[in-house]
Amino acid sequence: MATPTMDKLEALEKDSTTSHLITVTFRIRRYNPEVAEEPTWQDFQLEIDPKERVLDALHKIKWELDGSLTFRRSCAHGICGSDAMRINGKNRLACKTLIKDVSPEKPITVEAIKGLTVLKDLVVDMEPFFQAYRDVMPFLVTKGNEPTRERYQSAEDRERFDDTTKCILCAACTTSCPVFWNDGQYFGPAAIVNAHRFIFDSRDEAGEQRLEILNDRDGVWRCRTTFNCTDACPRGIEVTKAIQEVKRALITRRY
Structure with a gap:
């Protein structure tokens, strides 16, 4: 029985890690006051696991496709609240929104939350x-003096x-x-x-x-x-x- 070569093993490993990926289009509302007065929409296509979060996709876009993309995030676990944005027209936390849950077969729209002045891309003046x-x-x-024990409730x-x-x-x-x-x-x-x-x-x-x-x-x-x-x-x-x-x-x- 023939022993698989290293090339075949690497090919099999690559197939196993990419077979579950899907192609997703992210349509992001971009705004840079230093470049243009009006916002524009820009599309990015990614090969990504649908079980990843929208925040993971934004990281991938920023780190691999366009470093100028600007957004806030901190803990990435739904505690800090800094990555609130409109995803497919609904306010959500990007770190708690799975790609598979927001219709990835169609372009996923991402824009800044409404009602606050947009400073750049997805960042608003809070x-x-x-x-x-x-x-x-x-x-x-x-009122009164500082207590000497815990205020029980x-x-x-x-x-x-x-x-x-x-x-x-x-x-x-x-x-x-x-x-x-x-x-x-x-x-x-x-x-x-x-x-x-x-x-x-x-x-x-x-x-x-x-x-x-x-x-x-x-x-x-x-x-x-x-x-x-x-x-x-x-x-x-x-x-x-x-x-x-x-x-x-x-x-x-x-x-």
Whole structure:
């Protein structure tokens, strides 16, 4: 019986590693203010495993095809929230989106999230988003002397706001909101979610102050309950429910 040569072994190994690859077209909305005033679409074709993530494809494009492609990413595991973008018209985290789940037989469109100024390619100016977050006082406020022991809280009290502690500030919910697209002064879902997290915390003493902040004309009453924010949240937070609970607290002053 003949022994396979090294060339044949290498060919077999190559076949086994490439047989599962598919050809995918990524259609990316490019923008460079130093080159042109208007954005353009650019196509890139890749041979890639459909079980890879969109973020892996963007890395491959940047590292092998076009080093000028600009996007944000950090942890690549759905925790930092920095790689939120519109993929096939829907806000998603590139690191949590598998290529096989976004119709790879057709061009996959990738563009920056809406409602915030695009700085370059997929990178937007996040400052207005973070300013709204800062404005709702996203920290525990208590009065009196510094405690000598931990501030205990029952499991039931914690459960009251547990869902809204999951926010990773990716801006996917806020930039999926039609009201935010049309009026950048609106606080947006993410800021309201983070206010909710402290308004309903039994240890906090600034609930009334936060409610008054959200009672502003650009606050919680601008929400039109389209559920875009809930659908866009990569952490599965019931964003619309949280917004409704803040509205109810404003009306009843019970929280």
